[in-house]
Amino acid sequence: MDIRIFETSEELDQYAAEIFRKLINEKPNAVLGLATGSTPVGIYAKMVEDYNHKKVSFSGVTTYNLDEYVGLTPDNDQSYAYYMNKNLFSHVDIPAIQTHLPDGMAEDPQEECVRYEAMINACPADIQLLGLGHNGHIAFNEPDEHLSAGTHVVQLKEETLEANARFFASIDEVPKQAYTMGIGSILKANTILLVVRGSDKAHIVKEALTGPITTQVPASLLQTHPRVTVLLDREAGRMLG
Numbered sequence: 001m002d003i004r005i006f007e008t009s010e011e012l013d014q015y016a017a018e019i020f021r022k023l024i025n026e027k028p029n030a031v032l033g034l035a036t037g038s039t040p041v042g043i044y045a046k047m048v049e050d051y052n053h054k055k056v057s058f059s060g061v062t063t064y065n066l067d068e069y070v071g072l073t074p075d076n077d078q079s080y081a082y083y084m085n086k087n088l089f090s091h092v093d094i095p096a097i098q099t100h101l102p103d104g105m106a107e108d109p110q111e112e113c114v115r116y117e118a119m120i121n122a123c124p125a126d127i128q129l130l131g132l133g134h135n136g137h138i139a140f141n142e143p144d145e146h147l148s149a150g151t152h153v154v155q156l157k158e159e160t161l162e163a164n165a166r167f168f169a170s171i172d173e174v175p176k177q178a179y180t181m182g183i184g185s186i187l188k189a190n191t192i193l194l195v196v197r198g199s200d201k202a203h204i205v206k207e208a209l210t211g212p213i214t215t216q217v218p219a220s221l222l223q224t225h226p227r228v229t230v231l232l233d234r235e236a237g238r239m240l241g
């Protein structure tokens with residue numbers, strides 16, 4: 001595991017965007033696994049900057065997002081489809097047909113999971129970007145006695161609803177269910193890029209990266225992957241020896 005700690009968020013964003021730029025320049029038809037939440041916003045901004053400076057083109061790239069809320073339409077400003085358009089897709093030259101998220105409005109959630117999982121399996125990610133939840137969740141794989149390997153619908157934990165309430169008018173508006181790639185789907189990526197910021201995540205960073213591998217800390221399963229790069233700001237990395 002390659003762990004890097006950055007003095008500033010700007011340096012972290014720059015470094016992460018460079019990883020994507022190099023990959024895409026070497027492999028223009030790269031498959032990117034993408035994440036949402038507050039963590040990757042600055043990284044996407046740098047990727048857009050690189051595109052504007054003609055350092056990279058996304059025209060051949062395919063993307064798969066980790067998750068989506070159940071019941072939100074793509075034009076709902078809290079859906080992850082909306083987030084991706086706002087932060088990345090609408091600013092670069094990626095054709096919409098090459099971008100994929102679970103369909104929050106699918107009529108049959110079970111069928112939607114099967115459809116999404118089949119797509120990911122047919123096209124494994126060259127790189128998977130991940131944020132980290134305060135309880136150790138990755139995508140929406142919440143701590144539990146058992147974790148699912150494939151794409152599935154999850155019931156979000158109270159702490160996740162609380163953490164994500166900041167994006168909604170009130171906690172009651174946060175959808176209670178979400179589609180998420182499973183841990184097995186995530187671990188199929190060739191390379192994993194875990195990004196964490198902030199002092200409030202220092203404890204879970206230490207637990208996930210150096211503690212026992214347990215389903216109670218879903219991110220700890222990343223310790224089993226051969227190619228993981230972890231980018232931390234100084235605050236998130238403060239508890240690592």
Ligand SMILES: O=P(O)(O)OC[C@H]1O[C@](O)(CO)[C@@H](O)[C@@H]1O
Pocket residue numbers: 035036037038039040067130131132133134138139140160164
């Ligand atoms: O980047 P944030 O907003 O702290 O969120 C961390 C994690 O939580 C989620 O947003 C889901 O709650 C993930 O998609 C993300 O990786």
